[in-house]
Amino acid sequence: MHTALVVVTVLAALMAGLSGTVLLLRVRWIVQALQEYGVPGSWWTWLGLAKTAGAVGLLVGLFVPVIGLLAGTGLVLYFTGAAITVARARAYAHIPFPLVYAAPVVGALVLAHAA
Structure with missing residues (x-):
């Protein structure tokens, strides 16, 4: 296993996990943003769980690659949907935020494919 793959995957998992945890804890700044974007409150728990499950899946993927591939793909789709x-x-200044979270996931997928 390549060091770069492990480092980027752990970084991606930490970022996705933190993002999911912040949402599950209903931190004020994330709640305000979701309300501004029009995301229904009934979705918040499911969205937080999806991100944390994706983070766990990335870590498991270091040992079971197909799980990492599925988790990474799910997270890329999630963060693409968030950007949309x-x-x-019309919160155009906020578009980079989901893309920043998606970037290490894409990097982990690319490194896993190259390994």
Whole structure:
């Protein structure tokens, strides 16, 4: 296993896990943003769980690659959907945030494919 793959995957998992945890804890700044974007409150727990499950899946993927591939793909789709949601809300200055979270996930997928 390559060091770069492990480092990037752990970074991606930490970022996704932190993002999911912040949402599950209903931290004020994330709740305000979701309300601004028009995301229904009934979705918040499921969205937080999806991100934390993706983070766990990335870590498991270091040992069971197909799980990492599925988790990474799910997270990339999640953060792409988040960027679209932000764009639809016309909060254009916020579009980079989901893309920043997606970037290490994409990097982990690319490194896993190259390994």
